[in-house]
Amino acid sequence: MAFDIYDFTSLTSSIHEGLATFLPPVGVLIAEWLLVGISVLLFVAVFGLILVYLERKVCALFQQRLGPMRVGKWGLLQTIADFIKLLMKELITPNKADKFLYNLAPFIVIIVTFMAIAAIPFAKGLQAIDFDIGVLYVSSVSSLGVIGVLLAGWSSNNKYSLIGAMRSGAQIISYELSVGMSLITMIILAGSMQISEIIQAQSTGWFIFTGHIPAVIAFIVFLIAGTAETNRGPFDLAEAESELTAGFHTEYSGIKFAFFFLAEYVNLFIVSAMATVLFLGGWMPFHVGSLDGFNAVMDFIPPIFWFFGKVMFVIFLIMWFKWTFPRLRIDQILTLEWKYLLPVNLLNILLMTLIVLMGWHF
Template identity: 70%
Template sequence: MTFNIYDFTSFNRWIDEGLNSIMSPTWALITEMAIIGIVFLLFYAVVGLFLVYAERKVCAFMQNRVGPNRVGPYGIFQTIADFIKLLMKELVYIKDSDKLLFNIAPFIVIIASFMALSAIPFAKGLHAIDFDIGILYVIAVSSLGVVGILLAGWSSNNKYSLIGAMRSGAQIVSYELSVGLSLLTIIVLSGTMQFSQIVEMQSNGWFIFKGHIPAFIAFVVFLISSTAETNRGPFDLAEAESELTAGFHTEYSGIKFAFFFLAEYMNMFLVASIAATVFLGGWMPFHVSGWAGFNTIMDYIPPLVWYFGKTAFIIWLMMLFKWTFPRLRIDQLLTLEWKYLLPINLVNILFMAFLVLMHWHF
């Protein structure tokens, strides 16, 4: 079932050979890095803008509104207009703030999400880097973002920011565990941490189906804890508009605020794509073993469509959470993690290991 008509490996190799034939290997490498950097920057900006637009439309749908509909057809240029506005806004200078940390914080947040993006496979052969410890790398890098949030809260010299940052710290440190453990459940099943291999292994059925109940439990736990990890409602305690005005980014304005804003949406995209890759087969089409004709038809749908479709579905779920539920309190948030999700996760891993040992999975 390795047949795939949309393989980007040869495309990558063609660019690589082309560059190597016209310049020295060192320059070719640098050029390749630059190309990847530019592509990712563009991708980042486009996805960010689109997600903000999507969030507004979903939110409007939930709230019986129309949403943005003035700038461009169906308001699709609204977010672009907003970002131009944010770019032109004054960067307010905060008295007695720790200037270095204050300025550096948004970059840490955005770099963390940017780095994590590089390990995600978008299609066969279409990824910046294919680590053999891809999952570990993504977990490690994406949790760097909390440093930025803590710094932002600390350096703003504002009590609201500080409370927000402390909440965010407690929250992310706790929910890291659940995110990691629920991914570990799948690693037990797959036996590898490499994203490309995880995806390949799902060619005859996605892990959420292959892994029986434990995989499904892990998926639900991952959804909950990753929503919490991205600081989105109902776990948006770090921002908690009605309590802390805007939490850790109270004092930020203009493009620095836009960085936090963008990073939040990119983190959401990131966890959604991890969920899609690990549980729903990433770019792998929907295959049912034995149905060769059906599988071939599914193969004709491009992997990028599969990948973005799955990611969009999970993002949509997360948006529905945000616009439906009220916010938790900090102690309830930690109770949920330490008293419920963590034990469930640990038992779930044992359960999954047992399944794998007995070869009860598909």
């Protein structure tokens, strides 16, 4: 099996050929589906746990404490222990809840995140499916998550859950616009919606550097809107614990709660991955003009590390927001979106179009 950490196409094609030797074409397809499915599942589970651990450590860093330290070395096994605990907990369904929708909601939320991960490019050739409308696909699929949140809030038959779900609905649908707009800004620059092409277009320089001011503005707007989309602080008022105890997932326990919890972190990853793809060059190494020696050193670092390094950087930024800012109020959140971010975004698109038309970008 050919394995090249710089280009995963050799690995995937060798797996494909290996399967084709003893399976009919339909069997190959099914086997590959299974393989991708299992890898995504494993990735979500493991990376979710890592993110939870990371969040606790980052949070501890901001709060001048150590964070988990007891389970395993530096508390490394803490999240695994927590996960086992959640698995073993009793699943409680309120008597007056709409049983079907109540049980359906966490699955919708988690399935949506799985679907979005399919289009994320982890490294060269390591992408489950490379749509020619990849950006559109990710942004439309990730906005489906709000249905799960609304269902959870509605079917729990709890007023706190309902308020939380309504807040979440208003918030996610509003911020979807800003996310979409800043994506469009970058699509104008890239000239393609295919994720692999967008990354390829950044081989000479990441968009945040080559796209002038509009790219920086779009990046900031995307970070704000992305944070809001993932329901994280300072936009966490869907689950605002000091107001609504736990918002839309108040009534959930055990593994169903864990699904919401996991989905939040995977969404965080998806938003960061999209920011990485569109603004920070995806898995492209950092290159400076004609400094060939420097560029060669950068090229030596495998793309998968570049990708995760950048994703972690964005994730750290978003965690930083969460642990420093107080929460906004519902009307302020909507004001921020409709009165500030959206007009800024529309102007930004115009500006970007102008720059692309006049060829002012690098």
